[in-house]
Amino acid sequence: MQYSFASRTAAMLASPVRHIRENARRHSFISLAEELPAQELFPVKLLEEAAHDVFGSGPDALQYGEPEGYFPLRAWLAGEWEQRKGIRVPPGQILLTTGSQQAIDLIVRLMVDERDPVLVENPTSPGCLQVLSMQGAQVVPVESDEEGVIPDKLEALMIRYRPKLFFATPTFTNPTGFLWSAARRQEILDLCRHHQVLIVEDDSYGELHLKQKDAASDKSPHGQSRKFAEAYPSLFALDHAGQGGQVLYIGSFNKTVAPGLRTGWAAGPAPLIEGMYALKQLADMQSSTMNQRLLFQLLTRSRFQWHEHLAMLNKEYSTRLQLILELLKRPFWKDVTYHIPSGGMYVWVRLPDGLDSALLLKAALPKGVAFMPGALCAVGSEGASHIRLNFSHPGREQLLMGMNLIGETISEFTARS
Numbered sequence: 001m002q003y004s005f006a007s008r009t010a011a012m013l014a015s016p017v018r019h020i021r022e023n024a025r026r027h028s029f030i031s032l033a034e035e036l037p038a039q040e041l042f043p044v045k046l047l048e049e050a051a052h053d054v055f056g057s058g059p060d061a062l063q064y065g066e067p068e069g070y071f072p073l074r075a076w077l078a079g080e081w082e083q084r085k086g087i088r089v090p091p092g093q094i095l096l097t098t099g100s101q102q103a104i105d106l107i108v109r110l111m112v113d114e115r116d117p118v119l120v121e122n123p124t125s126p127g128c129l130q131v132l133s134m135q136g137a138q139v140v141p142v143e144s145d146e147e148g149v150i151p152d153k154l155e156a157l158m159i160r161y162r163p164k165l166f167f168a169t170p171t172f173t174n175p176t177g178f179l180w181s182a183a184r185r186q187e188i189l190d191l192c193r194h195h196q197v198l199i200v201e202d203d204s205y206g207e208l209h210l211k212q213k214d215a216a217s218d219k220s221p222h223g224q225s226r227k228f229a230e231a232y233p234s235l236f237a238l239d240h241a242g243q244g245g246q247v248l249y250i251g252s253f254n255k256t257v258a259p260g261l262r263t264g265w266a267a268g269p270a271p272l273i274e275g276m277y278a279l280k281q282l283a284d285m286q287s288s289t290m291n292q293r294l295l296f297q298l299l300t301r302s303r304f305q306w307h308e309h310l311a312m313l314n315k316e317y318s319t320r321l322q323l324i325l326e327l328l329k330r331p332f333w334k335d336v337t338y339h340i341p342s343g344g345m346y347v348w349v350r351l352p353d354g355l356d357s358a359l360l361l362k363a364a365l366p367k368g369v370a371f372m373p374g375a376l377c378a379v380g381s382e383g384a385s386h387i388r389l390n391f392s393h394p395g396r397e398q399l400l401m402g403m404n405l406i407g408e409t410i411s412e413f414t415a416r417s
């Protein structure tokens with residue numbers, strides 16, 4: 001039978017991401033492409049103990065729960081944000097989702113009609129671009145520098161397109177790792193407020209600080225995190241935790257605890273949360289209550305120190321970042337340029353002039369290595385000349401081998417030119 005798929009699915013079905021993931025299942029394959037944390041850092045033993053407690057409490061953990069998400073976990077989030085980030089939001093304005101990707105999907109389906117213009121940082125998350133494409137949005141890229149989105153460029157586009165939404169990741173943008181300055185954050189929020197454009201702020205990488213700018217003398221993990229949040233407040237915090245009605249705040253535990261728990265969130269103005277809640281019931285009724293209970297048990301166990309766990313991740317990922325930066329100094333990589341990220345999991349690399357990232361990937365896959373081609377992270381032609389390298393998931397030996405193989409492939413292309 002010939003199946004007639006919706007035209008908007010064509011790009012998704014042809015995406016090289018599918019081939020990367022299929023190859024990644026091979027035993028010897030090295031992927032620097034995917035958005036994966038280091039699995040050897042998952043708190044497995046403590047999760048086993050937490051699971052014992054959850055199942056020992058009776059069968060409720062396997063029953064349908066609150067569609068908004070397990071209330072104790074929402075209350076824990078509200079308390080954590082108030083204590084460390086100065087964000088005061090009632091649990092009733094927090095919706096637990098199946099990762100941050102579902103939160104993006106829900107707000108797009110709630111707000112965006114076909115051909116509606118939506119502003120995005122450029123480059124930005126491949127998952128965000130896929131959701132917008134599937135909804136038929138007109139995706140409008142906004143130029144950035146290392147301070148964040150450029151205000152004049154943003155305002156000109158808001159005047160021209162009158163968009164409903166602006167997707168932003170001020171803290172460790174995927175894929176660049178940029179950290180917006182505090183002044184730039186306030187300026188962008190003011191512009192969006194003036195032009196009545198809703199900001200969707202993705203804070204999925206916000207806990208992964210690889211460089212502690214303006215670090216405080218307080219050496220405790222809790223103190224450092226609090227000082228960082230004071231120096232670089234989220235747009236949500238600047239908007240008085242949604243009371244200003246200008247920001248929807250999304251994120252997840254996928255990058256900081258374990259992606260298999262599939263627990264993310266959206267927090268913001270009540271009308272948005274209520275609309276997303278209604279759509280979520282159509283999508284999956286609710287995210288896994290069992291996973292949410294398991295996560296809550298882990299976070300509240302006396303033997304699990306959340307802030308120390310985050311500090312451990314940041315120390316290990318900083319070490320891996322230094323390794324990949326050293327590898328980028330090798331002769332294979334002499335003609336590339338890159339930004340050293342302040343946080344997150346990626347290095348955004350510009351290839352030698354004339355080298356296309358999609359063609360480079362096609363040549364690298366048979367060697368047993370992959371990266372994310374920049375075209376999947378950007379709107380327009382700019383992404384074709386870039387690649388995104390994940391340094392959080394590969395171990396030291398895999399990172400060494402993978403970078404050598406990619407560098408070797410680059411050299412083969414440049415030798416022909």
